[in-house]
């Protein structure tokens with residue numbers, strides 16, 4: 001199966017007319033199971049230290065990301081926002097927080113986040129820096145990041161490749177792959193399963209073919225759905241926590 005998205009009920013910066021904090025709007029309040037586990041683990045630890053994990057953003061659909069990018073391009077929004085296909089928000093794997101509510105130094109928050117596999121996207125814990133509020137739970141897509149950082153894939157920057165991989169894994173369209181979404185999703189799965197197949201580009205070549213053979217996935221170019229499902233199922237067996245529904 002594809003990576004599922006689960007509803008999340010956490011406080012957000014949104015308020016009602018009386019000024020009471022509200023949960024994130026439902027269209028944004030969705031994330032992968034491992035991100036869900038991480039969010040609640042982090043929220044618990046921050047609360048124990050007297051702070052609050054308050055979200056300003058989580059999931060973005062293709063259209064929401066496109067709007068966010070346009071707002072950035074038109075300078076209606078200051079913070080950088082990539083075009084659709086390049087953000088972990090679209091994979092249900094990134095969240096933005098209200099830094100004024102954590103009531104601890106950013107470095108201390110980073111330490112807590114790291115315990116749950118959550119990483120910042122700035123290099124130094126400086127609150128004043130743009131995107132200091134943004135965190136990723138990359139899960140197995142970190143393997144894609146490493147793969148590209150090690151030069152095994154060359155057609156994307158490591159972060160873009162990992163984000164695209166995350167987006168494909170929930171079944172959302174990534175423009176870069178045109179009519180080859182399923183092929184690219186197969187390649188993303190193979191890399192996360194440790195195979196070296198060159199670029200994620202939607203072009204099924206001999207490396208992809210060999211990797212599928214090694215995994216015992218029957219090769220049928222005319223049945224991409226069956227091949228993708230077989231790869232997805234192997235990914236699910238390998239990364240159980242990205243598919244498992246959390247226990248309440």
Ligand SMILES: [Zn+2]
Nearest residue numbers: 094095096134
């Ligand atoms: Zn963000």
